Amino acid sequence: MTDSAAAPDQTEKEKWGRVLLCGGTNWLALGKKGLPADPEYPDLPLPHTLRSLSNVKATGVYTSHSGCHVIVLDVAGAAYLFGRNTSSCLGVPHTSRPFISQYTPLRLLPTDVGAAPGTKFVYAACGRAHSVLVGDEGSVWTAGLNAHGQCGHPAGGEMGTWKLITGGWARAKVGEKAVQASAGVNFTLVLTENGKVYAFGSGEHGQLANGRTGERIAQANKTTYDIEDEPIPVRGPLEDKVTTQVACGQQHAIALTSDGLVYVWGFNGYCRLGLGHPKDMLIPTLVPQYAGPNVLMRAAFVAAGPTSTIVIDRQKMLQMAGKFKTSGAGSVGQPFSTFRYFPEIQGCKVLLAAAGGVTHFATAVDEDAGPGGVMTIAWGQNAINSELGLGEGQPKSTPKPVRMETLNGIDVFALAAGQNTSFFLARPNEALLDLPRFPDAVPAPNLCVVCNEDREASGEEALECEKCDTPYHLGCLDPPLKSIPEGQWFCPKCANEFEDVLPLPGAKKSAGLPKADEEPKKKGRLAKRKAEDEEGDGGGGEAKKAKVAKK
Numbered sequence: 001m002t003d004s005a006a007a008p009d010q011t012e013k014e015k016w017g018r019v020l021l022c023g024g025t026n027w028l029a030l031g032k033k034g035l036p037a038d039p040e041y042p043d044l045p046l047p048h049t050l051r052s053l054s055n056v057k058a059t060g061v062y063t064s065h066s067g068c069h070v071i072v073l074d075v076a077g078a079a080y081l082f083g084r085n086t087s088s089c090l091g092v093p094h095t096s097r098p099f100i101s102q103y104t105p106l107r108l109l110p111t112d113v114g115a116a117p118g119t120k121f122v123y124a125a126c127g128r129a130h131s132v133l134v135g136d137e138g139s140v141w142t143a144g145l146n147a148h149g150q151c152g153h154p155a156g157g158e159m160g161t162w163k164l165i166t167g168g169w170a171r172a173k174v175g176e177k178a179v180q181a182s183a184g185v186n187f188t189l190v191l192t193e194n195g196k197v198y199a200f201g202s203g204e205h206g207q208l209a210n211g212r213t214g215e216r217i218a219q220a221n222k223t224t225y226d227i228e229d230e231p232i233p234v235r236g237p238l239e240d241k242v243t244t245q246v247a248c249g250q251q252h253a254i255a256l257t258s259d260g261l262v263y264v265w266g267f268n269g270y271c272r273l274g275l276g277h278p279k280d281m282l283i284p285t286l287v288p289q290y291a292g293p294n295v296l297m298r299a300a301f302v303a304a305g306p307t308s309t310i311v312i313d314r315q316k317m318l319q320m321a322g323k324f325k326t327s328g329a330g331s332v333g334q335p336f337s338t339f340r341y342f343p344e345i346q347g348c349k350v351l352l353a354a355a356g357g358v359t360h361f362a363t364a365v366d367e368d369a370g371p372g373g374v375m376t377i378a379w380g381q382n383a384i385n386s387e388l389g390l391g392e393g394q395p396k397s398t399p400k401p402v403r404m405e406t407l408n409g410i411d412v413f414a415l416a417a418g419q420n421t422s423f424f425l426a427r428p429n430e431a432l433l434d435l436p437r438f439p440d441a442v443p444a445p446n447l448c449v450v451c452n453e454d455r456e457a458s459g460e461e462a463l464e465c466e467k468c469d470t471p472y473h474l475g476c477l478d479p480p481l482k483s484i485p486e487g488q489w490f491c492p493k494c495a496n497e498f499e500d501v502l503p504l505p506g507a508k509k510s511a512g513l514p515k516a517d518e519e520p521k522k523k524g525r526l527a528k529r530k531a532e533d534e535e536g537d538g539g540g541g542e543a544k545k546a547k548v549a550k551k
């Protein structure tokens with residue numbers, strides 16, 4: 001439900017970065033009380049580079065404010081999935097895999113779900129217990145809970161494999177291509193290339209925007225509602241508009257049109273639709289605040305939290321409606337009944353925003369950091385897994401927006417806020433190299449794996465792979481390197497890892513040695529430095545020391 005769509009002013013065609021995460025990683029225990037902590041799946045108090053995907057050029061990251069799973073997409077169009085496999089939402093039966101570890105994400109290629117060779121995954125969406133993948137040729141695949149038809153297939157049970165949606169926009173006579181999706185608890189929205197919105201799942205609160213809930217008494221004391229397991233076009237004023245972005249709350253939705261107008265519909269408890277009243281809206285309804293004659297006051301970006309809605313206007317000011325706190329303004333007793341800004345970030349030029357279980361994140365222009373510099377802002381009450389990522393020893397919650405000092409200098413260009421875990425994509429730069437990696441160490445040989453010699457005395461340092469920590473002397477590489485490369489450096493195995501294992505149609509195999517990323521001016525890691533660090537902190541270095549001792 002939390003989508004990482006790029007802000008309108010980010011026009012670079014192929015933007016990629018590394019996956020960072022903070023907050024809870026104990027997927028089966030998240031949100032459940034009384035389960036013991038597991039040191040292997042800790043809460044991360046600040047954003048870490050996810051080592052298992054550190055060599056992946058990620059273009060998008062997607063999770064759910066009401067779920068515990070995540071989908072990462074890369075430049076080659078592959079998907080990487082991990083987290084809790086609720087109702088088989090990761091596309092594998094949950095009975096065999098109740099969760100997929102962040103240490104070993106599942107790599108899924110479009111051809112694995114039956115797409116034609118050459119297809120790329122370009123967009124994804126996560127609901128509470130279902131998931132959506134969008135291909136660059138306009139197809140949509142779904143998996144997970146389908147009790148209300150939220151997977152776009154005949155309602156009932158769950159889908160433990162990815163299935164192509166063939167109804168709605170995909171029908172031959174319609175012939176539209178899907179480009180974007182968003183998912184709530186029990187419904188899904190799909191946006192097509194022509195700016196049309198389709199909905200499927202439960203219409204209990206008008207989420208399907210078809211003008212009705214279909215509420216009726218089925219049996220004694222039991223009320224049922226309409227479900228639509230065949231995608232239907234949303235009705236009302238959006239039919240004549242070009243929609244450019246959609247976002248789902250738990251049971252409500254928001255859409256942005258090409259002319260900067262904002263439409264909302266669905267469940268309206270706590271006035272989450274920002275219309276000044278709590279009445280459910282069964283068709284898309286214009287938000288008057290963004291419909292005035294001054295086009296600068298119109299909207300540029302929309303997002304949705306579980307019970308709240310976010311708009312960034314064309315002046316880059318962020319505003320929210322609904323309930324998003326446990327006390328004070330914005331809580332049950334005092335929800336924001338219309339869209340309101342936060343004085344703390346009133347002066348910030350906000351680019352992107354995302355809302356998780358109780359968290360909110362935004363990126364904004366950092367005037368002090370020079371051209372292109374961004375800062376990341378966080379706020380939220382009652383965060384218990386450090387998912388705000390404010391750092392060790394820092395408060396886990398903050399009712400007012402604050403700058404994330406833990407991401408100072410980090411070039412974040414995508415946000416995905418989950419129920420208890422937060423994800424970011426960051427372009428490689430010097431500051432990124434200083435972020436902790438998760439896990440902080442992995443078992444690796446102590447000496448250069450080519451010559452197995454310790455040449456430190458003669459001044460020859462060994463390079464250490466960013467992902468697997470394996471050391472190589474510059475001169476032992478083939479061809480040898482003359483100097484320490486700048487930026488992140490990956491060993492030949494990690495640099496070619498995914499291309500070697502599962503070649504993508506049309507993907508070029510990188511020739512020769514991996515090149516360091518161009519942007520950072522900082523040198524690659526030296527094995528020597530790492531060894532010193534480990535002696536210092538005493539943790540994580542056991543594997544290496546043990547190997548030395550055996551010789």
Ligand SMILES: [Zn+2]
Pocket residue numbers: 448449450451452453472473476
């Ligand atoms: Zn060597």
Ligand SMILES: [Zn+2]
Pocket residue numbers: 465466467468469470490491492493494495
């Ligand atoms: Zn490696």
